[in-house]
């Protein structure tokens with residue numbers, strides 16, 4: 001797609017992107033001083049079919065809400081093109097390449113070579129979405145483990161962080177992270193114990209919080225959201241999934257991120273601007289080469 005077709009972002013001049021902009025250079029060039037001025041949705045399936053009818057409007061609403069960066073993780077080899085097209089069209093939408101554990105039926109070992117080719121063609125901000133899902137029945141654990149481990153090796157080889165899906169599998173996920181030392185990443189939609197949270201943090205990971213903790217009955221998540229060190233937390237929507245309580249069972253969207261941040265601010269007795277600055281800084285620390 002031609003650069004001229006890329007939807008312009010009204011947020012900030014540094015969001016001007018061209019086809020030659022890699023995700024890495026985008027993040028490298030994002031001035032760290034601006035970190036307080038925008039949100040990062042660290043997990044947003046903006047390419048999903050649920051957005052086919054109104055994706056431009058969903059994106060525009062996110063940008064209006066200062067959600068200037070949306071990380072768009074792929075879920076399978078056949079999905080790389082849709083993620084690439086989405087990130088080509090929208091300034092601030094940045095890809096992660098990977099194969100999701102819930103789709104092991106479509107993954108093939110030879111797709112790992114396609115993953116490498118995709119990384120070579122367009123360097124992503126991360127490898128993802130990868131991981132383990134021991135909650136959904138009939139997903140063969142050994143096959144999941146194979147693709148998880150092989151993709152960790154690729155992340156290490158390319159020195160990229162990882163976006164982890166770790167449902168009912170935190171200990172199994174952590175076990176491999178201790179063996180294959182990737183450069184950190186995000187435990188997306190984290191829902192584990194404080195001890196597991198600490199293990200992720202020790203390994204250089206941030207913990208992704210989104211719509212789930214906005215539900216009043218999510219006691220475990222709300223306790224974590226309050227008690228974890230703020231520098232361990234990043235925000236995400238997982239759009240179109242994991243809707244916050246004010247959406248109920250409807251479609252989630254990246255424009256909801258500020259209200260999710262507001263909920264976190266209320267729980268922690270902070271103001272939302274401080275939550276925004278901290279979580280954006282945390283996300284850049286993981287996803288960009290910005291270290292300070």
Ligand SMILES: [Zn+2]
Nearest residue numbers: 043073129238
């Ligand atoms: Zn996801």
